[in-house]
Amino acid sequence: MSTLTLDGVSNTVLADISLSASSGDMLALVGPNGAGKTSLLKCIAQLAPYRGAVRWNEHDVQRMPVAQRARRIAYLSQNHDWSWPICVADLVALGRYPHGRRADADDAAVRRALQRAGLEALAQRPLNRLSGGERARAMLARALAVEAEVLLADEPVAALDPYHQLRMMTLLRDYCRAGHIVIVVLHDLTLASRFCDRVALLDRGRLVVQGNSEAVLSAEHIRRVYGVSALSGEHEQQRYVLPWRHHEPDAESALEPRDDDHAVRV
């Protein structure tokens, strides 16, 4: 059982963010453009400077040896760009870099990652001969091959068609259910609501509210933070949230969390 804790994380973009997640938690970071979602993910992955603390099982991640940190926390970038058209198996094997050279363990981990992402048949295919959806899965498999306790995914479904969006979210949830922490940045509120155990809503670098999706993705929060009205309902016992009409955002109220926001924090 591992726990990831953020305690007062601040930098030029973020202001005093405190969160925690434990093994088996899937946490969505949502918020409008410029809210600080990617910045927060980069702070957790130690890719951006910050004040405050990120702890993994009470160990300060900032003070961890780099290789140890890289083995604990995997990062799936929003950028699916590649420099050279290596084959999928070679791409996935890059995920084993933090583990040093352990051929047998690496073999097994790469096989598992390819299997999880459903890419066994494409293992030898070069990256320039993959579709956008296949490439996104290959990048995810690379992150899965790290076999880290924490997986950070930055907009993994951006630019994917609905089929691949659902497939990608299912893969992330399966990884989470296998006992890992998954933190995922999303713009699609329905995907956040359906697939994630908890949702953290950010706005202008601040954490507005966090908790279960019903409490966080309320019509009031969505109106205040996004400046849109939203339709919500249930289908097959799962909640959907559809942004419907845009309004001018209420700048003052969006900046400060309201008192009743704390009631839904977990």
Added chain:
Amino acid sequence: MTAVVSATHPSRPLARLLAENRLSAALLAALLAVSLAALFIGYVPLSGSTILRALLDGGADSDAVIVRDIRLPRIVLAWAVGGSLALAGACLQSLLRNPLAEPGLLGVSASASLGAVLTLYFGLTALSTWLLPLGAMLGAALATTALYALARHRASTLTLILAGVALSSLAAACTSLALNLAPTPFDVNDMVLWLLGSLKDRSFGDLQLCLPFMLAGWCLLFGSGRALDTLTLDEDSARSLGVDLPRLRARIILGTALCVGAGVAVAGAIGFIGLVVPHMVRPWVGHRPRALLLPSALGGALLLLLADIALRLIKTDQELMLGVVTALLGAPFFLWLIVRSRGRYA
């Protein structure tokens, strides 16, 4: 990584492993064969037995001197310089994630050339012939220090490339100034001939001077292969895997400076080997940066040796200079690459 692949798909990766080794073995065999042929090529025709005797028994007759002190150092220098340039090119392309990168890009070659030209300009070569290569290495070292200072402060790849372009321009301008203000036409002639690049009239003394620096550079560059593999992904992803990017950049820059500075010091300015060879090799190694290094070094040695043989075979009133031949072959290739990759690397 090959082991991983082989477990995943036993048949094809095994074939690839063999193909990779075959490629290096084939390049090595070709290099040895061409080197042997190069011993026969020159103004004085020599028989096989004469060459063999000169190599094995020594001797002080003119044939032995031609083989041991003229042709052999020229061949070994072609290996060292060509291999170093291509290895540095392969590493730079992988580090900068850009197939248009080559050792000249970071301004190290131009700065080394400037150092050598200044040595000629101030007539320091009259004090000692060793000062010419030392001047070139000093130029390379200064350029490297400037780039290293940038790399230490988390400069982006684009910043590094732009800094390299600026350094190249500055060094080229200073070189032109030195040529412009040269005291005598003889000095200009010396500088221009040296800038054109050549392996002619080099000795094992030249090799002794450059080899320790090149060896240090090879160690740095060959040791960076695994980290370079991760730069197939974007820089954030590579860092998230535990790669210390500023340190990797510093290693590659230092390794490149040692290899290119030492190469320019003894052979003058020879361009495009570092660009062309990695491109020729890349498809044969599955485009993997680490697998590219050894075949690139062998291919660079082979290509430079072939170019050196070609210019000896082409009869002209004045012997063609090696840097001119490599530029004539390399520049159109460079343009073709730019046209082909237009847009993708914009």
